[in-house]
Amino acid sequence: MQGASAQSVTRIRPEIQALRALAVVGTITYHTWPGYIPGGDAGVDVFFVVSGFLITGMLVREVDRTGRISFRRFYERRVRRLLPAAYAVIAFSVIMTLTFVPRIQWSYFFHEMMMAALGIENWSELVNSQSTNPVLRDLPPTPVLHYWSLGVEEQFYLVWPALILLTVWLVRRSRRKGQGFRTQLRWVFGVVAIGSFIDCVIATYGNVNLGYFAPNARAWELAVGGLLALTPGLGRLPMRARVVLGWAGLAAIVGTYLLVWDQHHFPGWYALFPVAGAVAVIAGGTPVNRWSPAYLAQWAPIQSFGDASYSIYLWHWPIIFLFPFVSGRPTPWWGVLMLIVLGVAVGFVSKRWIEDPLRTGTRARVTARDEGVTRAEHDPAHT
Template sequence: MSSSPATPRTDARVRLPGLDGVRALAVVLVLGYHLIPGLATGGFVGVDVFLVVSGYLITALLLAEHAREGSIRLGRFWARRARRLLPALALVVGASAGVAALIGGDVLVGIDWQLLGAATFSSNWFAIAQGASYLDQTSPELLRHLWSLAVEEQFYLLWPLALTGLILLPRRWMRVAVPAALAIASAAAMALVAGDPATRGAAASTAYFSTLTHGFGLLVGAALALARRPLARPADRAAGRIPAGVADAAAIAAATGIIVLASALTISSAPAYRGGMLAVVALTALLLLALDHPGSRIAPLIDRGPAGWTGERSYGLYLWHWPVVVLLSAALPGIDRTGASGWMLGLLALAISLPLAAGSYRWLEQPVRRHGLAGLGLARRPTLAPSPAGSPAPADRAGARRRWAAPVAVAAASALLLAGTTAAVVRAPAESQAAAAILAGQTALDELGRQPTATVPPEPVVVTAPTPEPTAPAGEEMIAIGDSVMLASAPALQERFPGILIDAAVSRQMRAAPELLRGYAAAGELRPTVVLGLGTNGPIDAATLEEVRRIIGPSRTLVLVSAQAPRDWTPGVNGELTSFASRFRAVELADWRSAIEPQLTLLAGDQIHPGSAGARIYADAVEGAVLRLTALPRFQDYLVDLQQER
């Protein structure tokens, strides 16, 4: 039941309990994911928590306004959203672009479309159009994290229009059913579009970025608000229906479930898209519902202290943390972004982001939110003593200063931010160092005509064991199959091993190796020494390596190249490769990771792809492994392998 516009609803609540605590949980998960390597592999679900909270809060506010005034004033709503979001966003975008312009290099790649996406709240669609990958957490895109803000803003633009129509439906269940059905459709679309992220990385990124496939969190929050109408009803309406202890237990269980999923999911695994993020959304809805109980003891607890403080500043923390860590990584290219050094880099980024977010909240966001741009001139000042008769009162002089100080400060800051963004666009390189290295490798392969054909006619071949040599085999006896790291290293490999057959492709994983090797074996092109460099783009397992070894047979040697990449799965990949190589004398590890670790500045800004000097180190690692494989006679190698297998 709604009240007349002339009769204010004095029994309605003015804020939602526990909301700041939920925001704190969301931002802590995101910070853990982005700043601390390996701490929260699924911390990206913090964004889904944010989306549910946004859908819930915005819908609740709109329903409360309709209950008070009998209508929803769209212009006033959008103006409030602009005052809440734009000032901090403009500061972060302008300041980050300005600092990036001073650093230069890869951090500026694509800055033009990123700035345009930020200005139009369409970053997610620009990212999809540019083929940006969310799965690749090493890309130096400065403003990548604004994709989620774009999704929210698009919701803020369209949802109030839809809500004005939904309110006209005669039954509440009908009003709830519409966003609930849309949420189910959105989650199903994400699962279908993403498929298996391990093999369809581009599709998974599209599913992650798109408002259509990642909007279910907002819609679930909206459906919950339509069902509960939390700000348009008396605070004690639910009293007595459910014991407060049960509600508190449900809140704890829901929060625990979110944390467990944030520890278990990974951005590159299918479960995240096939129900994982939807499960987080459902748990967030349950958490909000439990905290809304009037007898909740948890809600007031998490709205105070560190959790409440963090939740109030969660927007600024989200805005600042990603540009800060990207800029630090660009400014300190020699710092390893994995392990202990990666933790230190993340903690430094956090130490910088916290005061930036706190200052933005205190001196920019809150004043503008309450008073508009004029609020920038308002601050606490000591009480002034009365002025002598006949002279202007100090308060009058202070008021005059405030009247012109705020516009001048805003104009000066705007000019400075505009200069920084302009410099960033002007200085932006056309391509990243990694892209240049990959292109150079591809060009080298094309020039020598070493690229394999798309199809090879199957024909039987008889393979004989090569004659052992005390030195490394010639390039004509080697075939190398790899990913973009090997592709970037192709010129150095060709120089070190003339005649080597290199088949390398961007984003290739170890799971592709068996099929590729079978094709080469069928075509009679599977050479005596096989080099595999396929650990960069995803986890591997011993079963795949066993299959590889069965395919190449006992007469060939196998070199496995370790992976260097600031990604969650890299330690596991290298551990698996090391373990497998230690089991067989005919298998050797080319430890690229250890070789390049002291010289990370020889890699591109992503700390993955080598330049020319880094590529020579890659070739050195492969050559060392091949030389170690020639230390024992081949027949003895095979006997050792058989004994170990038994």
């Protein structure tokens, strides 16, 4: 068992890394040229599905091995994975604000940075958008606006392990023969997914910000990823079916990026397309076939981009957003291109020198080996 665990630590799922790369490319392009890729922010929806898939798989396998979930180890992994780079970007934003941003905006910017550091930036954005005060409703963006998605995921991390463990406890208490906890989890996740999706659609059409920022309206995307992790036999699908799933999934995601123009009703039911696309790509895997998208997904630059996607996501927005404060004028298109390149480069540096040392230090490697998790599971996607 130890040998299998040791091997599994180094296994990477190329299709998941490719999804991460596609998700962050869509998000960056949307933040810079929304007119050309109006649905690019659906990259966040892809990230949510990937996170739900990986986190659920990791937790369920831990229950299979030990019969329980170690909350201490789970949250230690999340802290190592998410907080070092996130706090580094916040620190950078604080320094740049003090140096270049007019003092009149400091209070608002620093308030949002504090909310981002606490993992509740999504709630801050939601409260501001719902305010009866028109000044609050029309507040401009901040360097940490994109931390709303981290808030949704961190709130998901607070609930998901407890929900899985509660289901395990109820199954054991019920004494039903022949019904494992995985079967019951599918029912639980299904109820969460359906209820949250209905809430998302209703909320979006009532108030787009409520559907966009509220974690209850986004939970269905993470729950769908969890359901996928509990679906047996995906690896036994026929080769042609897996090839078709891979291409169809990519088409659904790219199509959403290019064709969803109605931002006033997103996510809503439109989010079904990127979510279904992410599910299809993961279900298709990396079949060995000359017509398979796996050959594209396994291309080294795509894999590297996906591997650094979290840091790239964190750094790209404050760099692009704060530069006009530095230069004192709007950024021309060629300047935006240079800032994107800079953001990507800083993202790779951040991964190498901030993320990795704390995430893959000696203690983290020992924990991963002992728990038998794959690299993709130990390095779960963020937004």
